[in-house]
Amino acid sequence: MALSYFVILLLVLSAAGYVLGRRKAVAAVGGETRALHSLVSFYGWNVALAGFLSGIVILALWALFGSGLAGSLSWIGGVVALAAAAAAVVVALGSIAPEFRARNSVEAKVRGILIFCSSVAILTTLGIVLSMLFETANFFSQYSWTHFFFGTEWTPRFSGNSELGMLPLLWGTLYVSFIALCVSVPIGLFAAIYLSEYASPAMRGVAKPAIEVLAGIPTIVYGLFALITVGPLLRDYFAGPLGIGDSSRSVMTAGLVMGIMLIPFVSSLSDDIINAVPQSLRDGSYGLGATRSETIKQVIVPAALPGIVGAVLLAASRAIGETMIVVLGAGAAAQLSLNPFEAMTTITVKIVSQLTGDTDFAAPETLVAFALGITLFVLTLCLNILALYIVRKYREQYD
Template identity: 50%
Template structure:
């Protein structure tokens, strides 16, 4: 039975359990609902929980553990000389066994008997059935494939039986516990609370997992390259080594990448903050409701455009435009039409990234400004202040902590951008201040170091994890500082 069908049956059992539990609770007290501690719906939910949750947990556990048990059992039955091979070769052999097993399911009993007697005929036979295998199957592979199919079928049947028995048994157990004074609501709310705690813990556990996965590889890198050379080095020249080599030749200076990241992010914020903040002030304080209902969604559409599209826009439109206009300006001034702005430059990437960040600044600032109580506006206007004076002297000071927090969060978004920088700023790791020349960022080098055939034994590859953990620390500090600013200076309004 397919797992999807089993989940559908489990959902039907849960629905039936809810209805039967509700009906049983109503039947116990008749029309006197006041005799019950909990409403009938809570009793039905209690039965549903016992029918679905234990069975779903066993199903998930079975789906996770069963493949490992079957794989280890099949590989343990390989001949001695095959088990003596490397792990990679054994994995390759098991992959062929899996392909053969899928093909055997499509053969008739006569074809299967013939193929088992002569494995050399199996490859063209499986090819005619639409199953391709990489090499000629060995006799032990056919036997292992047959064992794999048998164990998989037995596991599937056992899973279905166990899940259905647990679901029905749980429903029966819960039905027997229904009574007029039974605290069904308390039990259901405990389950809901546990689900909420689990959901809120997922983000924390995911963050911890990301940090640990990067940290373990970064520690290996720092065992090969001293930390001070990485954090304080001014030259980036990794010099890729051959596959399997642990040669640490090259220079892994972080400073050029960090400078490019901050420089491009700074240019982007110079574009995004004024435009986004002024648009938020206009929509919150001056725009009519009709105009706001149209302009705000249109502005926020920019946030939904994929960053690769912004990268193409920078590469094909903004970069060439700035290059050509710089050539015209230089020609009018000196007679030499040489361009002084490169198509791939800091200003190109920063300008396009700033456009992308406008809706972040605008939307967050608009929500913060509109949260300022209307009584403050009315009081200022009642004292004779104009609308512009009210905005400058009352609204913005009151909303400033939130706006600063929004800007810092937007800055952390700018620091983590990749695709726009790849296409608009180039990949040259340079330490310079000219905004018209190419630079690169930490994220671009993470991508380049992890592109191609990967061997996680050389510092040339492991440096990507050191860059990743550094970028994570920078963005985390920005977000924490933004929250600190908001909480410390936020005014409390009734």
Template identity: 55%
Template sequence: MTLAVGLILVLLVAATAFVLARGRAAALRSAGPGRQRLNSLPFYHGAFAFLWAAVPALLFLAAWTPIQQALIEQSVLASTAGQQLPDFDLARDSILEEARNVASGAAELAFNPAAQALVPEYQAASGRYSLIGSGFALLLALAGAGWALSRVGLNLRARAGVEKWLMGVLVAASLIAILTTFGIVLSLLFETMRFFSMVPASDFLFGTSWSPQVAIRADQAGSSGAFGSVPLFWGTVFIGAIIAMIVAIPLGLMSAIFLTQYAPGKLRSVLKPLLEILAGVPTVVYGYFAALTVAPLMRDLGLAIGITSASSESALAAGLVMGVMIIPFVSSMADDSIAAVPQAMRDGSLALGATRSETIRKVILPAALPGVVGGVLLAVSRAIGETMIVVMAAGLAANLTANPFDSVTTVTTQIVQLLTGDQEFDSPKTLAAFALGLVLFLVTLFLNLIALRVVRKYREAYE
């Protein structure tokens, strides 16, 4: 018996408990000289039994799965074939992984004889512990179903019990999200501390030279890498927060104004979905467009105006395409904020003699400003985390320059470069990616907090 079979049996028991509990509650309501009044509807009695039968057993299966893997590996290592494995961790783990794949059906045959000898041990241990886990989960399901069925009666507050279960599920989902965030932060923080034990934090935060290539031998050229992150963060700000915003804010805001104030209803129903399609285009497609179309045009433009250093990979090309990509973020937030302004304010301004453009500039936009600012800050957060467009259109050179026709790079691009391929997680070159990720995470979090604070502080409640 596998855990999948155990899961199916648990769900069957829970479904049976649902049918029996609902039928018993319906029978109680119809029994007697008149219709007896149940505290909860029969459906809630069935749901109450289903949850008590399913949830504890499913939680046990979720907890048992990693425990089972550890027990299986321990049983395999304790076998005669397992005791003959090499002491070297990497070689032993490789053999165990190969045997595990063959035993699970992911591979047909093990090339290593030692791995092939472990396949029967894996199959036997897997079957044994799967049977134990599935059996215990089935017992839990039967016990929960039996207890819930014994509680079915006229006075059972089944609806309140179901709502408590659902509240627990919602709280658990919230905790998972929070704990995942904490796990991300702690993993970044731990590796960043290891990096700062090798490279001074001041050199990383304030250095202006980025060359993370660290030699394997001390006598090799370039053995002391440079980890100054200022060029990377400047490239991120230059592309994502300056060039992209110069494109996205005017176009997004003017699009929102046109769609909400000038466009007829039929035209708006067509243009708004077309505009929001931009948000669904994969970033790699934007990257192709930037590399094959926009970048050559920007290079030719730079050469035409006398900039001889104009590169085919430039900050301007990446920023322009990135700005087009985040137009829907600005436009949608501005659209919703402008639409939320009461019609009475528009009518009052027009009644006092203001033109439509004056009403937009002096009444509607000030009233919608919190939503517009919040959308802009969220768009900036989205832009500074973009990778593919920068990789394909801006290049990989860590240049500290204000020339938009030069090649620059960003934090996310360097993280991809540092973690691509087989890496040793004991070198400052690889650990630098975690330091970059932590700083970028803090910057994005700060921008999101500012956006939320602006929206909450200046939000107006209209009736």
């Protein structure tokens, strides 16, 4: 029997436990619910949670360590889980009495569920990092770490004699991200200032959702836009006539489109931060004779600057991890060049390419993807830590 069927049965059993728990609590005091320690609903929830949690734990353990892992669960495990849930329901029903602290019991169970959910996120991150570290260590046991971190040539060959220097990939990543931030930060910040300080409520109600629509567009669509529209325009009307590039795939193409993608990210965060500046600061500035533009430049932006810097660094982390726009807009050439109209590539693109197709996971040409991944993880982690540090250290506290 499929796992989902047993989960449905557990939910039905828990719902029945909820109804029985309420009825028994009311019957225990002869209908005088004011004599109960907790609300009637807490007695029902205590029984329902006791049954469901007992059953779901058995199902999870059986799925991890028992049989039936190929899309279905062994019926033995399901029967054991249902039996455990029924036993828990019976025990919970037997504990119902006027003095029973059902609310405390329910809150303890809910607190345990919340702790478990929080732990899942932490343990998942830890598992990802450890898995990448193990494979990275395997890679460095086969390939020199000095050649990887300081090499300037990227030519993987599964036949041997590969050059796996990451500097061309790191340069392409930082170059594309820099151009993207040069586009997104000014436009996003000015849009946030307009929406928070100049726009009427009606205009803000239209403009803000319109800008945030950009955040919902899939990155593959941005990549197609870069490949079909932006790249040819730059090649035919700028790079080609000036003789500085003849390809529609370039760093500038990917950077411009990625910058457009990041505009709502910067705009929304900056808008929230600017709106958090107290109105009393604005009124005080106006009271001293300052104009609106002077108030924005000398009062509002300085007060919101730590949060704005944090938003920019978070946008940089988003840009560094982007893949599809770079694949379609910047190409796959690993090279060190200052010309933004030449094709280059990034770390994320090469991670995908090294793990795509029929590859040997014991070869350094494949394992290098994990070394690139851990490098990218450390880079984005440092940016996020820096953003949090700036926000917390320089954040203004207002009453």
